[in-house]
Amino acid sequence: MPEYAVPEYAVVHEKPRSFYSLYERKPELQHQTHYCPGCGHGIAHKLIARAIDELGIQDRTVMISPVGCSVFAYYYFDTGNVQVAHGRAPAVATAVKRSRPESIVLAYQGDGDLAAIGAAEIVHAANRGEPFTVIFINNGIYGMTGGQMAPTTLLGRKTTTTPFGRNAWNEGYPLRVCELLASLEAPVYIERVALGGNRQIMKAAGAVRRAIENQVKGLGFSLVEILSPCPTIWKMNPVEAQRLVLGEMTEAFPLGVFRDRTKSATVRPAAPPAPPLAEIPRILGLTEGCESTPSQPAGSSDWRIRVAGFGGQGVLMLGEILIEAGLEAGLDVSWLPSYGPEMRSGTSNCHVRLSSGPIDSPLVSRPNVLLALNEPSLRKFLPTVAPRGWVFYNGTQLPDGCERPDVQAVVRPFTEIADRVGDPRAANMTMLGALLGATGMLTEERVLTALRRKVSSGRWLEIDQRALDSGIEAVIKGVSHES
Amino acid sequence: MPKQLIKGNEAIVKGAILAGCRAFYGYPITPASEIAEAAALYMPQVGGVFLQAESEVAAINMLYGAASAGVRAMTGSSGPGMSLMQEGMSYLAGAELPCVIADIMRGGPGLGNIAPEQGDYNQVVKGGGHGNYRTLVLAPDSVQEMASLTELAFDLADEYRNPVVVLADGCIGQMMEPVEFPAAVAEPRIPHWAVTGTADSRGNLVTSIHLDPDELEAHIRHLETKYRRAERKEVRFESWRAEDAEVVLVGYGIVARVLKAAVEQAREEGLAVGLLRPITLYPFPSVELRRLSRRALAFVVVELSTGQMLDDVRLALEGRRPVDFYGRAGGNVPAAEEVLAFVRRICAREKRAREYMAHA
Amino acid sequence: MTALDRGIVALDSEECKGCGLCIEACPPKVLSLRRLLNRYGYRPAVYAGSGCTGCGICFFVCPEPGAITVLRRGGGACQNN
Missing domain, CATH: 3.40.920.10 (Pyruvate-ferredoxin oxidoreductase, PFOR, domain III)
Incomplete structure (x- = not known):
């Protein structure tokens, strides 16, 4: 990354420190992401990395990357990284967070990952109020696999698996994840934002930061859904794709806060401390029982x-x-x-x-x-x-x-x-x-x-x-x- | 420690905690549910985590998470649940994460029944998930071994950074026998590669994706090297009156217990019968089988299946000796007398063959 | 560049993929695509050299982590912590 030193000027926006300066895990082109020009993942990554910087949690952060284009999120985030199976990020995140309650666990998921194959895992993690943060990228398409239908694909939209357009009779309706999860009791914060231009992006930045900050405060489950452009698969130029997010996508998936209990939520009680090792046999009841063979019976039986x-x-x-x-x-x-x-x-x-x-x-x-x-x-x-x-x-x-x-x-x-x-x-x-x-x-x-x-x-x-x-x-x- | 009378399923959990296991994620299923129940009781008391997952799919991925974070973690399940966990086991092996999975086998296929069977051998020992990987598999035949092999399983899982399965059946899981636990309690340790949300572990990465073919091939070779090392170092078996045996019975788990009784009865009748009980199903005691084949005339494999381990015995012996099979399925466990009747026929056949050869 | 501008935008022409989102979003319209391709065959965004207000909008709409750096005279309200 070049350094800029101009007298009288100070840097106000630059590559967040929570990104690697050089992407050494990437086999080639190590100073560029693997995302297509105009892809929403890059923006979402940047918003997350900025929030990590601002909250001072880089060392504590564990990024869970999914299957999909963002499978390689670990190329970029200079944090702990765990890459997981398709749809299972909430299950993995649950155990990472429960294993290391001090860590800040960010599950990054796409729409196929979260809303289709991993629908059970996200519902149950949310329902348990697992105190981690989910960043849910909804671009209404399967990008990495080349443009198949996602559960969030808009009605009428042609994809490689809906060649005549998504038909509600055949494929059902676009799944509204925030609305679904907001019917649960446990989640603390659920908001849908979008990347359709500057205003929406600035709002998204605030939502991402809040969802992570909730975790830093020890509050429960937070999820931000980000409507995101996929220009390559949508077969549009990046500017058109951004407009589609601003228009059609935002119409189909209304933006807003679907749950906000950040003020009333209580911090999840900490687990009781582990007992000394020497206590464990007693806890397991191993100190009771038959000490030895007291009286060998006479004769064989x-x-x-x-x-x-x-x-x-x-x-x-x-x-x-x-x-x-x-x-x-x-x-x-x-x-x-x-x-x-x-x-x-x-x-x-x-x-x-x-x-x-x-x-x-x-x-x-x-x-x-x-x-x-x-x-x-x-x-x-x-x-x-x-x-x-x-x-x-x-x-x-x-x-x-x-x-x-x-x-x-x-x-x-x-x-x-x-x-x-x-x-x-x-x-x-x-x-x-x-x-x-x-x-x-x-x-x-x-x-x-x-x-x-x-x-x-x-x-x-x-x-x-x-x-x-x-x-x-x-x-x-x-x-x-x-x- | 004093002797305890507990169920096999409970012994697994106690052994696990003594081995430093501090996380259990699982989904109830007969005949393995007592594992989850015991874990629910003890884990919170020892500073561990117990969570009843929404499915076996979630449970195995929770193990992935706990293992990533450097915690010794386990689950317990049975056939249908094991089928659901195969995807996760492939990921765990690919990402080189240790964990222990107890499979208390029941009848299959499909819903089958809940009675004891050994029909999961292939999916567990051969690996039912995708890709080039193996799981190390330990097969206890007593409640004592349910405890001690679970403890061993955690050490092997860490040593090889690979899932290890404790493969038992409904009988061993449900029965009670005296168990003596070791006095030592292992201290949970965080491995250096774990991702724990700390400055020290910030550079750590857990993943199973290697996009470049050469890179993935190198990774697969690396896994293979570990499996070869396990094959050299970790083979375990019990030999029971097999040294001078003309007919060697081969069986694991509850079957081996029945076979011991059959061997004793056969010996009383003057038949030179012995038993080889594989304790590790992978790596398989192939070398020992070949060694025994120098003296033994025939091998009889007995399983609660239609013949799954049978293939491994045949591969080990490479056609050196006849391999016969006696299997029961559906939840039936053969009585020693039933096996003995079969073994008598094999002994008689071998005797006739020997006599014929002597004449010829 | 003129010292009178409130801001400066610095673009990394080798990281930029030429998506054009910054050009679309820039209020004073001081960004454009370079005619000359970069090493990877993209036409990267370039700064006209003057007129930047230091608003930072280009930074937020840019999908690349480090392609855009924004400087502001004397620092400013939306400074990074």
């Missing part, structure tokens, strides 16, 4: 358990108590639920393993214990039970067709027993009690410890304990009657 019932019977919970107690007892454990729609209704089951050796597969295909809380579960899983395995069934007798003389069946009305001690929903605990009583799989002590850890409600803990005891009792009293 390999319990392959299937718990099944209908949703709401506490099937998964029963399994969780078992592994919790098993881990305390020094066993290797695993718990695998059936998940998904079963969570809401229908059948529910889980695979539980408790083993004195390391567990290979957590899947239980040949259980040696089946806990069936209802008949369909019994019918489904009984055939899979290994010979000499245990079957616990919630009922008064095994239903027809469920005879398995080679297994040890414990049939009790567990729901009724639970009802007697406080709540029928504790049937899972009466069945667990029966399991302990019949098999001696785990001590009651261990299970109670696990229960205390898993059940936070004092009332339920009491019911569960009673249910567990009555389950044990039920099986000890009557176990000899079972086959």
Whole structure:
């Protein structure tokens, strides 16, 4: 850049300092932009760079450049630069700003980028009130790709993809982004300006500066839409293109402030400070749990358990108590639920393993214990039970067709027993009690410890304990009657 | 640290935070939603960011933003969401940004179902996005590894400045097992190339565009060099009774757990069967497979798919040995007995072949 | 150039792409396109050498970041910060 030193004269307007003096990232013609003669991007860039200079935020600024002609904004802006995928600038800007709240994030987007492919991202960033600044260049055309229709293309206008003119029946109407976003609650500042001549440009300069200043002040989402000429693709000379912005474009996209809450907006509260690193294991709950393997159980055991019932019977919970107690007892454990729609209704089951050796597969295909809380579960899983395995069934007798003389069946009305001690929903605990009583799989002590850890409600803990005891009792009293 | 009984999906988040991850951007999807839920609970408490994005498309681009700003960031998803994230993963790889993506696979194609499957192998391991790039892929087979491989994933992502995928399935994500977390807590660090809105980082640029063909080719060669280095240095696998095996089973994730049980049962029957479990799916343990092929007579690939990793095993073995396949899909997980029945047939076939060769 | 003018406009003929917007906008009409092409084949804008009021309008309408520099006698109200 040449320097001008004329006595008595002072420079009043010059290339803003936030531009590189030489565009070294550009492969050639490094003192010129890559934009066509008369292109609005250059003017918009200049307005942004001036605002950055005036606000003294060059070091803090991160420019997000989009896909489109301005993909190379980073050739020019001597700021931090992130170039992003088509339409995704608001998503990227969201995370940059949240990652570095002190940075000043400017998302620069074109009309195809913001209003078509990135429509979801801009709406949601605006709706969250992300405290960054969007400069939206609307030239009503896809420039870089050679003149296809944009969502903002005026009705009747011929483009390479609307060769007969944009037809509302076919392509819909030009999308008015400011009006759309102004229907949201969160945005602080939304204005539409234009580059159709000096007066409009001076106004645009003020809007750009304000939108950035809002961010410096810590206020929320600000967006400036700039109606901008694209002489090359519009097939006009720059002066004609400028007139089209001033006339037809400004008519179709009324200029003005669509949202201004800069005075009433409050500064977004800062996130709480990060805790010291040493605190993190406690926060993650890692300091609780089973410290070591306290008492290695005598002998080897390999319990392959299937718990099944209908949703709401506490099937998964029963399994969780078992592994919790098993881990305390020094066993290797695993718990695998059936998940998904079963969570809401229908059948529910889980695979539980408790083993004195390391567990290979957590899947239980040949259980040696089946806990069936209802008949369909019994019918489904009984055939899979290994010979000499245990079957616990919630009922008064095994239903027809469920005879398995080679297994040890414990049939009790567990729901009724639970009802007697406080709540029928504790049937899972009466069945667990029966399991302990019949098999001696785990001590009651261990299970109670696990229960205390898993059940936070004092009332339920009491019911569960009673249910567990009555389950044990039920099986000890009557176990000899079972086959 | 004491042993904890937690779900695989929760272990991912705890492992991530211990590894210095301070950002989670994601979109809920079964069977991965517990990842987002755990992140929503813990991230704000550790000075991190949690944000439920408007889509997986937005989520992956938020990772792009967080990674650009030098924050260890992650997301969690499943098949349909992974499909949407492929564009972003290509950009991340192209722009050399590190991040970790957990894919808890479910049934496909289309909406498929939410039961466990391994049908995302191709889109994740081969890269479903455009262009010449790879993602490093780690495949945990236990809740413990959900934690430890997630921690490793962050280190690899930074080391190679590339997305790393933790590829698990609904079983591993949903199941609970004891996990022991390391006592060490990694301190978040800002890499020198990050764009953080400071004077020091003002000259930094994150981009994936290289207009000049020579420049782009040089960039692609540079990426390729990184992938070759990963292939030399980062291959991880578990060999389970494979050294003297005549038939080597190959499987990852929940399948490997089933295969271990099948190997034990086969050994009890006197069959020389072993298991090779790839822990890194890319880079793939091809060299180890070739080494095992010196002794092994046949390989059996088992997957919860119609055969995706199968191609990599075949490419690794280059026709040296027969490669058989046993696959279940749609959310079915084979029982060990079911696999064993198949393996018995392969063992018998190989025995007949050997006897025939001895006669001939 | 005359010392009596309120302003001076300095044009970088190698950055200018000859779009003509400054010429259109200049109130005293002291800018024009040079007949001689620059290195890149554009006809750049040139200053007549006198008559500039230092208003700065050309600077704002110019799409090129550094093609136009405006000087004003004794500085002035719309000076850069």
